[in-house]
Amino acid sequence: MANVWNVPNTLSAARIVMAVLCFAGLELGFVWAALALYVVATATDWLDGYWARKYGQVTQLGRILDPFADKLLVCGAFVYLAAAPGLGVAPWMAVVVLSRELLVTALRSFVEGSGGDFSAKWVGKWKMALQCAAIIIGLILMALPTPPVEWLRMAFLASLWGAVAITLYSGVVYVQAVVAFARGGGR
Numbered sequence: 001m002a003n004v005w006n007v008p009n010t011l012s013a014a015r016i017v018m019a020v021l022c023f024a025g026l027e028l029g030f031v032w033a034a035l036a037l038y039v040v041a042t043a044t045d046w047l048d049g050y051w052a053r054k055y056g057q058v059t060q061l062g063r064i065l066d067p068f069a070d071k072l073l074v075c076g077a078f079v080y081l082a083a084a085p086g087l088g089v090a091p092w093m094a095v096v097v098l099s100r101e102l103l104v105t106a107l108r109s110f111v112e113g114s115g116g117d118f119s120a121k122w123v124g125k126w127k128m129a130l131q132c133a134a135i136i137i138g139l140i141l142m143a144l145p146t147p148p149v150e151w152l153r154m155a156f157l158a159s160l161w162g163a164v165a166i167t168l169y170s171g172v173v174y175v176q177a178v179v180a181f182a183r184g185g186g187r
Contacts, residue, residue, distance in 0.1 A: 004061045008052035011044045012065035018044075019072045026080050031143035038139060041073055042132045067108070067120075070128060071101045077135040084142050088157060093164050097131070100171040107178045116181055127163070127170040134159035 018041040025034035048066060052058045075098050081087055082094040104124075111118040137156040141148050 004059050006052075006057040006059065006062075007055075008048040008057050009059060009062045009065055011048035011051070012062060012069045015041045015044050015048075015069040016065070016072060019069065019076060022073075023076050023080065026142075031139060035136065035139040035143060038073070038077065039136060041069075042136070045070060045073075045128070063112075067105070071105065074128070074131050074135070075101055077139075078131075081135065081138045081142075084138070087138055087141060089138065089160060093160070096164055097167055100167050103171055104174050107174055111178060111181055114181075121170070121173060121177070123166070123170040123173050127166045130159060130163040130166050134163040 018037045022034045022037040022041065025031070025037065045066070048062070052062055075094075078089070078094040078097045081089040082091050108118040134156065137152065137159055141152065141156055
């Protein structure tokens with residue numbers, strides 16, 4: 001049996017702790033510290049996946065911890081962005097992100113419980129990248145003491161709307177994949 005506390009799983013667990021600390025920082029008004037934690041946590045998402053594949057350290061625990069850490073980081077950050085005055089993140093946008101993440105978790109459980117593989121698709125990776133970009137720019141806007149330069153605000157709005165759109169699209173892609181899986185008798 002592989003060591004479950006290998007490097008990728010340790011990074012995923014650390015990402016969960018960093019997410020909690022990030023949100024505590026936001027709650028206490030330490031936005032720059034929260035942003036730094038968020039950036040480091042996001043980097044560990046890429047690193048743990050790379051390490052797990054390169055060194056053959058993919059584990060069942062990692063298949064649970066990694067997406068949970070991702071969902072905690074993204075969903076929690078969207079809740080904070082939606083609560084921030086003047087950013088332009090409507091509550092329904094956070095609901096879309098939360099709903100998609102919960103749906104994909106349920107679909108993953110169904111497919112993997114039926115013996116199938118529910119690895120991340122490229123659209124899911126792009127979704128995560130665009131969501132993280134929107135979150136990072138949003139946190140920068142929250143941290144700035146004065147009204148931001150217009151290009152930064154426009155970059156935020158573009159990444160935000162792009163993130164919401166690809167979040168919806170990726171949800172459809174995953175639903176279609178599960179429907180095909182179910183129609184194929186779970187193969």
